[in-house]
Amino acid sequence: MKRVAAIDCGTNSIRLLITDIDKEKNIDHDVVREMRIVRLGEGVDKTKAFSPRALERTFKAIDEYEELLTKHKVEHLKFVATSATRDALNKAMFIKGVIDRLRVVPEVIPGTLEAKLSFDGATKSLRSKHPAPFLIIDLGGGSTELVIGDREIEGAYSMNVGCVRMTERHTPGGNP
Numbered sequence: 001m002k003r004v005a006a007i008d009c010g011t012n013s014i015r016l017l018i019t020d021i022d023k024e025k026n027i028d029h030d031v032v033r034e035m036r037i038v039r040l041g042e043g044v045d046k047t048k049a050f051s052p053r054a055l056e057r058t059f060k061a062i063d064e065y066e067e068l069l070t071k072h073k074v075e076h077l078k079f080v081a082t083s084a085t086r087d088a089l090n091k092a093m094f095i096k097g098v099i100d101r102l103r104v105v106p107e108v109i110p111g112t113l114e115a116k117l118s119f120d121g122a123t124k125s126l127r128s129k130h131p132a133p134f135l136i137i138d139l140g141g142g143s144t145e146l147v148i149g150d151r152e153i154e155g156a157y158s159m160n161v162g163c164v165r166m167t168e169r170h171t172p173g174g175n176p
Contacts, residue, residue: 001022002075002076003018003031004078005078007077007079007106009079009080010082010142011039011140012038012040012141013038014061015033016033016034016035017030039141040057040085040094041164041165044087045169046168048087050090050093059097079102079104079106079107080106081094081107081109082108082109082114082140083162084142085108087142087160091108111159112156114143115158116153116156119149122138134150135148140163141162142162142164143158144159145157
């Protein structure tokens with residue numbers, strides 16, 4: 001068994017999964033699942049930059065996650081960032097903050113990879129229980145991914161339409 005972790009930092013939330021995996025036996029067991037609403041992408045649609053407050057909230061959550069990673073003796077960590085980080089002109093400040101706290105370089109993934117990962121995660125348990133094809137819709141804070149496929153993806157589309165982005169564009173003061 002190997003203990004690994006993944007952090008998914010989106011426009012609205014940041015998620016941590018710590019899991020034990022055994023590739024030979026094709027077994028995985030979740031140890032910790034956490035999620036924090038940080039609104040990293042607050043204002044990014046308009047300003048094209050992370051605000052100091054949004055970075056502060058996100059770094060606070062990352063610091064809490066670092067404590068869990070240490071407590072649970074994680075051997076390998078993968079950190080991915082999505083829509084807001086793709087769009088922010090000051091993403092280097094965010095990336096440096098992650099490196100300083102976790103000693104890992106976050107991977108800023110394109111929308112197409114975000115769509116593939118959403119599809120793989122959503123269909124993992126469905127494949128043995130329900131007939132394909134599957135249409136997966138991942139509505140995030142900054143983007144929405146639409147993916148259709150069976151075991152393999154037949155088509156995928158990522159668009160800059162997410163709940164944070166749309167709230168800020170279409171509600172008074174950008175607040176829900």
